[in-house]
Amino acid sequence: MFKILVINPGSTSTKLAIFEDERMIKSLNIPHSNEELKPFKKIADQHSFRMEKIEGFLNGTDYSLKDFSAIVGRGGLIRPVEGGTYRINEKMLEELRSAKYGEHASNLGAILAHDLANEIGVPSFIVDPVVVDEMEEVSKVSGHPDFVRKSIFHALNQRAVARQAAMDLSKKYEECNFIVAHMGGGVSVGAHKKGRVVDINNALDGDGPFSPERSGTVPLTSLIDLCYSEKYSFEEMKKKIKGNGGLVSYLDTNSALEVEKMIKNGDEEAELVYRALAYQISKWIGRMIIPLEGEVDAIILTGGLAYDSKYLVSWIKEKVSYIAPMMIFAGGDEEKALAIGTLRVLQGEEMEKIYGDLS
Numbered sequence: 001m002f003k004i005l006v007i008n009p010g011s012t013s014t015k016l017a018i019f020e021d022e023r024m025i026k027s028l029n030i031p032h033s034n035e036e037l038k039p040f041k042k043i044a045d046q047h048s049f050r051m052e053k054i055e056g057f058l059n060g061t062d063y064s065l066k067d068f069s070a071i072v073g074r075g076g077l078i079r080p081v082e083g084g085t086y087r088i089n090e091k092m093l094e095e096l097r098s099a100k101y102g103e104h105a106s107n108l109g110a111i112l113a114h115d116l117a118n119e120i121g122v123p124s125f126i127v128d129p130v131v132v133d134e135m136e137e138v139s140k141v142s143g144h145p146d147f148v149r150k151s152i153f154h155a156l157n158q159r160a161v162a163r164q165a166a167m168d169l170s171k172k173y174e175e176c177n178f179i180v181a182h183m184g185g186g187v188s189v190g191a192h193k194k195g196r197v198v199d200i201n202n203a204l205d206g207d208g209p210f211s212p213e214r215s216g217t218v219p220l221t222s223l224i225d226l227c228y229s230e231k232y233s234f235e236e237m238k239k240k241i242k243g244n245g246g247l248v249s250y251l252d253t254n255s256a257l258e259v260e261k262m263i264k265n266g267d268e269e270a271e272l273v274y275r276a277l278a279y280q281i282s283k284w285i286g287r288m289i290i291p292l293e294g295e296v297d298a299i300i301l302t303g304g305l306a307y308d309s310k311y312l313v314s315w316i317k318e319k320v321s322y323i324a325p326m327m328i329f330a331g332g333d334e335e336k337a338l339a340i341g342t343l344r345v346l347q348g349e350e351m352e353k354i355y356g357d358l359s
Contacts, residue, residue, distance in 0.1 A: 001020055001021055002020070002021055002069040002343060002346045002347070003018065003019070003020055003063070003067050003068050003069050004018070004020075004068060004069060004070050004071070004072060004339045004342050004343065004346075005017075005018060005058075005063075005065075005068045005070075005071045005072070005113075005116070006018070006019065006071075006072055006073075006335045006338045006339050007054065007071065007072070007073045007074065007109055007112050007113050007116075008073070008074040008106075008109060008334055008335055008338065009050060009073075009074060009105045009106060009108040009109050009112070010105050010106070011104075011105045012031060012032050012033075012034075012037075013029055013030060013031045013032055014029075014030045014032065014050055014053050014054070015027070015028070015029045015030075015334070015335060016028050016030070016053075016054060016057045016335075017335040017336075017339065018061065018063055019335075019336075019339040019343075021343060022336075022339065022340055022343060024335070024336060024339070026061055027335060028057050028060075030053050030057070036049070037049075042099070042103065043099065043103050043104065043105055043107055043108060044096075044097050044099070044107070044108070044111070046105075046108060047108065047111060047112070047115075050108055050112055051112060051115070051116075054112065054116070065116060065119060065120055066120050068117075068120065068122060069346060070122050070123050070124065070125060070342050070346060071113040071114075071116050071117040071122065071123075071124045071125075072113055072124065072125045072126065072338045072339065072341070072342040073088070073108075073109030073110045073111070073112055073113030073114075073124065073125075073126055073338075074106045074109035074126065074156075074334065074338065075106065075109060075110065075126035075127065075128065075129025075130065075131075075156070076096050076104055076106040076107030076108070076109055076110060076126075076129060077096075077099070077101040077102040077103075077104050077106070077107060077129075077130070077131060078092060078095055078096065078101055078129060078131055078355065079095070079101060080131050080132075080133035080150075080151065081129065081132060081133065081353075081355065082132065082133070082134050082196070082353075083128050083132045083134060083155060083159055083196070083197065084127075084128070084341075084350070084352075084353045085125050085126075085127045085128075085342060085344065085345045085350060085352055085353065086125060086126050086127075086129075086352065086353045086354070086355050087123060087124070087125060087352045087353070087354055087355070088110045088113060088114045088117075088124040088125060088126060088355075089354065089355055089356075091355055091356060092110055092126075092355040093110065093111060096108075096110055096111055097111065101131070106129075106130070109126060110124070110126050113125070113126070123352075125341070125342050125345065125352065127156060127337065127338050127341030127342065128155040128156040128159050128160075128337070128341065129155065129156070130152055130153065130154070130155055130156075130204070131151070131152060131155075132151065132153070132155035132159075132197065133150075133151035134151070134196040134197045134198060135149070135151045135197070135198060135199055135200065136198045136199065136291065139198065139199040139291065149202065149207070150202045151200050151202070152202050152203065152204040152205065153182070153188035153197075153200045153201070153202070153203045153204075154182035154184070154186070154188050154203065154303070154332070155197070156334055156337050156338070157182055157302055157303065157332040157333075157334065157337060158180045158182050158188065158190050158192070158197065158302070159173075159192075159197070159337075160333075160336070160337035160340065160341075161180065161300055161302045162176070162178050162180055162192050162300060163340075164329060165178060165297075165298055165300050165327050165329070166178075168327070169297060169298070171297075172195075173192075173195050174194055174195035175194065176192070176194070176195075176297045176298075177191075177192065177193055177194065177292045177295050177296050177297050178191075178192040178296070178297060178298055178299070178300055179191060179192070179285050179288045179289075179292070179296055179298075179299045179300070179323075179324070180192055180299075180300040180302065181281055181284070181285055181299070181300070181301050181302070181303075181316075182203075182302050182303040182332070183211070183281065183301065183302070183303040183304070183305035183306055183312070184211070184212075184303035184304045184305060184332065185211060185212055185213050185214075185304075186203040186204065186211050186213075186214050187201075187203060187208055187209045187210075187211040187214075187216070187281060187284075187303075187305075188200060188201055188203035188208065189201055189208060189209070189281065189284040189285055189287075189288060190288070191288040191291040191292050193291065193292055198291050199288060199290075199291040201217075201284060204242075205241075205242070206218075206241045206242060206245075209277065209280035209281045209283070209284050210245060210246040210247075210276075210277060210280060211245075211246045211247075211277075212246050212247045212254040212255070212256065212305075213242065213243055213244070213245060213246050213247070213248050213254050214241065214242050214243075214245045214246050215240060215241050215242075215245030215246060215249065216245070216246070216280065218241075226240075246277075247259060247273065247274075247277070250269070250273045251269070251270055251273055256304070256305050256307075256308055256312070259273075259274050260274075260308060260310070260311060263311065274311060274312065275315060277312065278311075278312050278315035278316050278319070279315075279319065281316055282315075282316050282319035282320050285299060285316070285319075285320050285323070286319075286320065286323070289323060296323055296324035297324060297325075298324050298325050298326065298327045299320055299323060299324050299325070299326045299327070300326075300327045300329060301313060301316065301326065301327070301328050301329070301330075302328075302329045302330065302331070302332060303330075303331070303332055304330070304331060304332070306328055306329065306330040306331070307330045307331065309328070313328065
């Protein structure tokens, strides 16, 4: 039996879990207030603060650090890599500590996992970070050489549910073609072709369908006009695309539950906007038929919005059910995905990958 400690740092919380093989034994979501985080200028400066939370979590269990076979952290902003489970090494740590590819709380996942694993001499890993890039070269061509399409998406959850869907179909992930739509604060729609995500929208920076907080792909000329209108600052424009876009901009809420209540109470605008969200997600699902050359084993809906089967899911199903059967994996269990990815390596089902200097 392998015992795995999972560390998932977020912007305002640290999620921790203990697994024995694929079974979760204990988990804890530790929220962090703005006051607690205010003293830290950089994400890396939070190291000791987060480490104390992990030690407090372990002290409240029957486990000590030396009990673990491996420790896995959430993958942060590193250089683009193919999907898989990566052994944490000095090159990765150096780039995360310096925030070479950007600042994000998830950068601490590998750093914390490595430091704890080093204490007891066990391996440390990350699994399917958001920068997984398996896009075919032709799909990166945008239409102008100054703009290159990038792969930044919910890789951890997308690949985890795709693997589960393959198991449910009594197949291997590498044998299947799936279209996976992760529907949460951001929406990413990916074409999974024989174990690789060969096309995907950049869910972080505004490409694709709109979402509860993001505007998605908007009319470009209108966007350029607004940028030069002198009505908004650079930061305000960025907020329009990510943070104050999508449902927030139309309905003043990022809560799908609130929108559902509005619809039940007869709010016609809320229904129109929510139907438009389903419509846009459906259109992007349809686009992914092309990279899969029409061969689709299943369409998979996942993420928090997939819980809404009465409205959003049913509307999407009306639009795309002719393409392939639909499978629903509501929510997104990141801790389990991290543990299972680590377990595949520990059990010899998958080779660990090494993060190296590819420049």
